[in-house]
Amino acid sequence: MKFLAWAGAVSLLAVTTDAQTVPRVDPQAERVLRAACQYLAEAPYFSINAEIWREHVNEEGEKVQFSRSMEMEIRRPNRLHAEIASPHSDRVFWYDGKSLTVLDRKQNVFSSVNMPATLDETIDTARDQFGIDFPMIDLAVSDPWTNAMAKVITGRYFGLAPAMGFNCHHLAFTQENIDWQIWVQDGPQPLIRKFIITHKNEPGVPEFTGLIREWDFNSRISANTFAFQAPPGAMKIQMHGDAAQPGEGVPRPTGATEPRSTR
Amino acid sequence: MPMIRIKLGRWTAILLAAGAGLVCLPAQAQWGSIRGNNRAEPRGNSQGERMSRAPEVHAERGRNETRVEVPHEEHREVFSRPEVHEEHRGPSEWEHRRFDFDEDRRRGYFWSGIASGMLYNALPSGYVPITVGGSPYYYYDGAYYQREPSGYMAVTPPIGAVVPALPPGSEPVSTPQGVFYYGAGAFYVQQPQGFQVIPPPLGATVSYLPPGATQVYLRGMVYYQAAGVYFMPVMQGGVTVYTVVQP
Numbered sequence: 001m002k003f004l005a006w007a008g009a010v011s012l013l014a015v016t017t018d019a020q021t022v023p024r025v026d027p028q029a030e031r032v033l034r035a036a037c038q039y040l041a042e043a044p045y046f047s048i049n050a051e052i053w054r055e056h057v058n059e060e061g062e063k064v065q066f067s068r069s070m071e072m073e074i075r076r077p078n079r080l081h082a083e084i085a086s087p088h089s090d091r092v093f094w095y096d097g098k099s100l101t102v103l104d105r106k107q108n109v110f111s112s113v114n115m116p117a118t119l120d121e122t123i124d125t126a127r128d129q130f131g132i133d134f135p136m137i138d139l140a141v142s143d144p145w146t147n148a149m150a151k152v153i154t155g156r157y158f159g160l161a162p163a164m165g166f167n168c169h170h171l172a173f174t175q176e177n178i179d180w181q182i183w184v185q186d187g188p189q190p191l192i193r194k195f196i197i198t199h200k201n202e203p204g205v206p207e208f209t210g211l212i213r214e215w216d217f218n219s220r221i222s223a224n225t226f227a228f229q230a231p232p233g234a235m236k237i238q239m240h241g242d243a244a245q246p247g248e249g250v251p252r253p254t255g256a257t258e259p260r261s262t263r
Numbered sequence: 264m265p266m267i268r269i270k271l272g273r274w275t276a277i278l279l280a281a282g283a284g285l286v287c288l289p290a291q292a293q294w295g296s297i298r299g300n301n302r303a304e305p306r307g308n309s310q311g312e313r314m315s316r317a318p319e320v321h322a323e324r325g326r327n328e329t330r331v332e333v334p335h336e337e338h339r340e341v342f343s344r345p346e347v348h349e350e351h352r353g354p355s356e357w358e359h360r361r362f363d364f365d366e367d368r369r370r371g372y373f374w375s376g377i378a379s380g381m382l383y384n385a386l387p388s389g390y391v392p393i394t395v396g397g398s399p400y401y402y403y404d405g406a407y408y409q410r411e412p413s414g415y416m417a418v419t420p421p422i423g424a425v426v427p428a429l430p431p432g433s434e435p436v437s438t439p440q441g442v443f444y445y446g447a448g449a450f451y452v453q454q455p456q457g458f459q460v461i462p463p464p465l466g467a468t469v470s471y472l473p474p475g476a477t478q479v480y481l482r483g484m485v486y487y488q489a490a491g492v493y494f495m496p497v498m499q500g501g502v503t504v505y506t507v508v509q510p
Binding site: 052054056058059064066068084086088089091093102104107109111123124126127128130131132133134135136137138141147148150151175177178180197199202206208210235237238239240 | 293294295296297298299300301302361362363364366367368370371431432478480484485495496497498499500501502503504
């Protein structure tokens with residue numbers, strides 16, 4: 001009986017150890033990232049002006065990088081306004097603590113859905129239920145440190161390096177699903193200036209890059225910034241859930257598009 | 264009798280390989296934040312599940328080209344049109360997640376600059392002659408042309424045309440009727456000898472409109488119309504996509 005209890009305890013320990021792998025993070029990397037995250041978490045509101053790059057690997061294996069400008073205003077704990085734009089695409093997001101509205105400026109159509117009462121919950125709901133990706137939303141969560149470290153395996157510190165014209169601490173972290181790097185401005189304001197996610201398990205290993213040109217922690221953000229007002233002529237359209245299959249809610253095909261016989 | 268050799272496109276080769284389980288199709292699940300990447304994927308969106316559900320390709324495997332007999336003196340229909348035998352597999356999870364850069368991506372393809380009604384002095388090098396319903400057409404990388412007295416005019420993809428490979432940048436589209444493909448503004452179904460242009464299947468959702476689509480308002484709703492087909496805009500994944508409807 002004692003043996004069984006001992007064996008059980010050992011098994012439990014093994015499972016626990018396996019499931020809760022302690023991250024191996026360089027102390028300097030931890031210190032820099034903690035400072036950056038704490039600085040962000042303590043800011044009641046802020047805005048950024050950034051550029052984001054996304055890589056796409058096509059069927060030929062060719063990697064192409066597409067860029068967008070991005071402006072984002074955050075007021076904790078439940079306000080967000082973001083505009084992600086290029087000459088071909090212009091999308092604006094408003095979250096006012098109750099609903100999320102997405103405007104496609106190019107087509108002048110918008111869609112709104114109810115959301116939870118906090119930004120953290122809304123980020124997850126928008127992602128899980130509607131497939132909405134808020135780039136660099138890690139800056140806006142209530143606890144950036146816990147969010148960043150949630151699945152980290154290793155973290156390293158590479159010293160100072162220039163990024164966006166600032167002398168920055170260069171950190172690199174690994175996870176099972178992604179690797180990510182971050183450049184944190186040296187000095188009294190530990191501002192994040194550059195951020196890269198490497199999707200190492202995806203074909204072609206595409207990367208996401210965020211480059212933050214400007215941070216503003218001082219200018220008060222008007223409440224109107226977070227309130228959606230439809231532009232002239234804008235039409236409301238449905239928002240489909242991410243898991244919804246194309247064809248749901250539309251008439252059944254007829255004529256030439258009747259279901260085919262199966263083999 | 265002369266023979267012509269038509270090389271299958273890389274897309275076709277990849278689909279063949281995917282059907283055989285040889286390659287991973289792009290999962291495109293990447294998110295622009297640590298938080299987004301760390302969330303569990305919604306139902307059926309894991310890469311493995313996508314791959315396991317990738318549509319099979321009903322074509323001879325192990326070859327990278329196909330031979331089609333064509334009478335030399337006339338351009339009769341190059342490809343036979345056997346019965347469609349697309350297997351209904353239920354909703355596919357293979358469709359990629361919607362990205363706002365899809366709009367940029369398609370601008371890099373040859374067909375993106377071609378709209379129905381444009382007139383050209385010459386056909387692009389590498390065109391394929393086809394015949395549909397007794398009428399001669401010319402095809403190149405998603406664009407269809409017909410001979411005019413003053414040159415070659417770009418035309419709407421003719422229903423029934425069979426081409427050796429999907430237009431570049433094509434996307435799979437799942438509907439209650441099965442999996443189709445959408446490329447350069449036309450819908451295709453797979454055939455043993457290529458891909459056949461079909462009428463737009465109601466309920467199909469695509470990431471961009473056919474070239475030349477115009478916005479129309481019906482009963483207080485906004486639609487887009489192209490060649491008599493209506494597309495209803497809906498928001499999916501934070502971007503506007505378009506569903507074929509009968510308003």
